[in-house]
C-alpha cells in the first residue's frame with residue numbers, strides 16, 4: 329500500500345477537539361497535523377511544533393518496529409501504533425506486507441492471543457458476554473456506528489484459535505488480525521468494520537486459574553445457552569447493521585458447522601475456516617494439478633485432520649470434481665480422510681462426526697489394511713502406502729505429522745506430489761517445505777498455511793506459497809461489500825478460488841519450483857482480482873443488491889487508502 333490514491337479523498341469531518349482528537353486513532357494523525365489543522369482542532373501546544381509528512385512518520389515508525397527485540401514485541405509495537413493512528417498503522421503494514429503479515433497475523437497473532445491478558449493495553453472491538461445477552465444491543469450501539477456504517481463484522485468465540493485451541497477472550501485478537509488483513513490486503517474501510525468477541529467462557533483451566541485473565545471466568549456455556557446467545561447476536565447485529573457481512577472465525581468444530589448451516593441461507597455470512605480455507609486449498613490444488621500435468625479427476629486425495637478446515641477443504645474439492653463431470657459418489661470416492669482415530673471408515677460409529685460421515689470409506693475396503701490399535705484405526709502411513717495419493721493435505725494441527733517415511737512413500741508413486749501442510753501456527757505445520765523438497769528430491773509442489781522462507785536447492789530457489797485463507801477472505805469480503813451481496817454462495821467461493829488460481833496461470837508448469845499460489849507480496853492485486861470475481865459471481869447469481877455496470881471500477885473505487893484526507897473541523 330502506498331500512501332497515494334487515484335481519487336482525491338473526501339474531507340474528514342471531525343467534531344472532537346484537543347486531546348480527544350489525539351486519543352482517537354481513527355482521526356489522529358499526530359505530528360502530521362498541519363498548522364491550520366492544529367488551530368482548527370485546538371491542538372496547538374499539544375504536539376511538538378515541527379510538522380512531519382506521513383512518509384516521514386512511516387519511516388520513523390518502521391525504525392521503531394525494527395528495533396523491537398522479538399516478534400511479540402513487534403506485535404505490541406504495531407498494536408500500539410494501531411491504537412494511536414490507524415492510517416499510519418495501515419500505511420506501514422501495507423508498505424511492508426510480507427514482513428508484517430506474520431506479526432499481525434499467523435504465526436505471531438497466536439502468541440499474542442496466548443499472552444492477551446498479560447500484554448493487554450487497550451480494548452479493541454466489542455466484547456459480548458453470554459452472561460448478559462440483554463447487553464448485546466447496547467454494546468453494539470456503543471461502537472457509535474449506525475445502520476449504514478458497518479460493512480463487515482468478524483466474530484469469534486475463541487474456542488478453536490488457529491491450531492492452538494481454546495484461548496477464551498484473547499481470541500479477540502484473531503478477529504482484530506483478520507480485519508487488519510482485510511484492510512491491508514483488500515482496502516476494506518477499517519472504520520466500517522467491527523471485531524466481536526463472543527465470550528461464552530473458556531474450558532482452559534490455566535486461564536480460569538489466572539488472576540489476570542480478562543474474560544468470563546467459567547466453563548463454556550452449555551449448548552442451549554450458547555445457541556440462544558449466538559442467535560441473539562445474529563439477530564441484533566443484522567438488525568442494527570443490515571449491510572454487514574458476518575464473518576465467523578476460529579469456532580470449535582461442532583459450533584462452526586452448526587452456525588454456518590443455520591445462517592448461511594438467511595443472512596450474508598461465511599465461515600472463514602470452512603469456506604475460505606476450502607477456496608484457497610482449491611486454488612492451490614487447481615494450480616498444482618496443472619503443474620503436475622494430471623487432470624483433477626485423476627487425483628487421489630488424502631486429507632489429514634478431518635475437522636472444520638479439513639472437511640471444508642474436502643467439500644470444495646468435491647464440488648470441483650463434480651463440476652468436472654464426476655457424479656457426487658465418484659467425486660467423494662477420490663478422498664481418504666484421516667482423523668484422530670485413523671482413516672474415517674463407516675464402522676466407526678459415534679466416533680464419526682455427522683459432517684465426516686459422507687467421507688467415511690466402506691469398512692470392507694480396509695479389511696486387510698494395517699491398523700494401529702492405539703488409535704484404533706488405519707494410520708496415515710498405511711493410508712498413504714495403500715492409496716498412493718497424489719495430493720496430501722494437512723489440517724490437523726499436528727506438527728511434524730508428515731514424516732520422512734510417509735512423504736518418501738508418497739513420492740515413490742507420484743511424479744509431482746502436491747503436499748499442503750496447512751496447519752497454523754508455524755510450529756504446527758505437518759512438515760516444513762525444506763524437508764518436503766529434500767524427501768521428494770525437489771519434486772513436491774508445496775504450499776504451507778504459515779509463512780516459510782524460500783528454500784534453496786541445487787541452485788534453484790523455491791518460493792513457498794502460503795496456502796492460507798488470507799488469499800481469499802479479503803477479496804471475498806470486498807467483493808461481497810461492493811456487490812452488497814445478500815448471501816455468500818458456493819459460486820462466489822468458487823469464483824474466488826478460480827481467481828486465485830489464475831494468478832499463477834503464466835507460471836511455467838515444467839519448472840521444478842513453479843508456484844501453486846501467488847506470493848503474499850502480490851496480495852493486494854490478488855485480493856482485487858478475487859473481489860472482482862466474487863462481485864461478478866454475486867451479480868450473475870442474483871444475490872447482488874448493488875447495480876454493477878463496471879465491476880472492476882466499482883472494486884477499485886471501494887478501496888480505502890491510508891491517506892490523511894483534508895480535515896473539516898465541524
Ligand SMILES: NC(=O)C1=CN([C@@H]2O[C@H](COP(=O)(O)OP(=O)(O)OC[C@H]3O[C@@H](n4cnc5c(N)ncnc54)[C@H](O)[C@@H]3O)[C@@H](O)[C@H]2O)C=CC1
Pocket residue numbers: 488489490491492578580581600601604605608632633634635636637638666667668669670722723724725726750751752753756776777778795796797798
Ligand atoms: N491455512 C489455512 O488457511 C487454515 C489452516 N487451518 C489450520 O488447520 C488446523 C485445524 O484447524 P481446524 O480445522 O479449525 O481445527 P479442528 O479442531 O476443527 O480440526 C482438527 C482436526 O484434526 C483432528 N486431529 C487431532 N489430532 C489428530 C491426529 N493426531 N491425527 C489426525 N487427526 C487429528 C481433530 O480430531 C480434528 O478433527 C489448525 O492448525 C489451523 O490453524 C485452519 C483454517 C485455515
Ligand SMILES: CC(=O)C(=O)O
Pocket residue numbers: 434489490491578600601751752777796797798
Ligand atoms: C488461517 C486460519 O484461519 C486458521 O489457521 O485458523
Ligand SMILES: [Mg+2]
Pocket residue numbers: 490577578600601
Ligand atoms: Mg481460522
